Amino acid sequence: MLVSTDYPAGYAMLDKLVALHQAKKYPFNRPDAIIPQNIIPAELRKDKRLLACFYFYICIYMRGGIESLQAFNAMIRMWRTHPELFDPMWARLHSPAVVQPILKKFVGWDSEAASINWVTNSRLLADSWDGNPLNLLKKLRNYDEALRRIRNKRTKRDLQEAGPGNEGFRGFQPKMVSMLIYFYDWEGWLEKRFLYPSPADFHNFRLAIANGALIVKLEPGENLKSNEKLSAPWRTLVMDYLKDRKADPLVVADALWLYSLVLCGNSPMTVSKELKPRTEKIRNKNKEVIEEKRVIALFEHSNVKEEWSSAEWAAGKSKRLKQTCLACVLAVTCAYAIPSRPYYRKGNLVLHPRKRVERDYHNKVLPPPSLRDIVIEPEVLKLIPGLEHPTEAIS
DSSP states (O other), X not given: OEEEEOHHHHHHHHHHHHXXXXXXXXXXXXXXXXXXXXXXXXXXXXOHHHHHXXXXXXXXXXXXXXXXXXXXXXXXXXXXXXXXXXXXXXHTTSOHHHHHHHHHHHTOTTHHHHHHHHHHHHHHHHHHHTTOGGGGGTTOOSHHHHHHHHSOOOXXXXXXXXXXXXXXXTTOOHHHHHHHHHHHHHTTOOSSOOOOOOOOOHHHHHHHHHTTSEEEEOOTTOOOBOSHHHHHHHHHHHHHHHXXXXXXXXXXXXXXXXXXXXXXXXXXXXXXXXXXXXXXXEEOTTOOEEEEEEEOOXXXXXXXXXXXXXHHHHHHTHHHHHHTGGGOTTTTTOOEEOOSHHHHHHOBOOOEEOOOGGGGGTTOOOOOOOGGGOOOOHHHHHHSSSSOOOOOOOO
């Protein structure tokens, strides 16, 4: 896989998103444009150290494979039942074997690896940082120092350069470092604010690749997955943008995440469906059945057949399209429809050429739809308590 960046394309995309976010214009005024921190209950917020620990542990599940709102909801339920696991001084006393079934019950995904990370990182916090992740912020002045303290060090050279007590935390790579600093910055806990790249997640990649900021060339048969080849150049572009534009890293992070979530994520073009399992019979040379396998063809893009015209396709999906692709300021540059399901289930970024439905509307961006007409999926309603709080302005 070869990855390159197009700075003019990336800056143009970010300029548009930041301007919309700061003006609180569509889609950032949608009722479902909620950042996960806004669903944290008041009782959890009463204790600053507890909240800092909650953010620290939630980052264990920010490596990919689960949507942020789902992870927050699951972890809040888990905290209500097992508050002791959110205190490093207590959590370090448990074994992964004790933590794993609890994670499996409340979160489900990746419980075996997450339980090891949970206990190991609790012990590291206790041993090197007095059991308080807020100590990670003392005299912290830049992102490189955050990486030195927090990123998991794997090589002898990395460990020597970081120094004693800075081996980092298991599973924490640059994305999780950005995520943790973002959470603490959002709460206003940094002693002195500094620039850091947006967490390089699915939503960042979806927008960057679709709009030509990240250019990817794959070998025949190669799957596009999230890795450092993709993440590193994107982090560099975002950091350069923050410096050149004197932009706020909180605004940039929220703008990227929310725009992809509520606009791209609700577009009919990014819908995918899981197929039902089928039974495949394996036969020998004599055509005798020697084995039966349950085969699941995981994903099928639900767009219409290619022989349909965009006009016919748009007619059946017009309401959703008017709330998403046809109201999108990036429609001119958006080349791909990238569904989230393959990424969260298999880690694959699937690039479907996007149908140019805006051509049926003379290539004009439609006015924002009435917020009263916004269609919100039932599964989203379950994740956002009340659904009455729009995304908060960040100063």
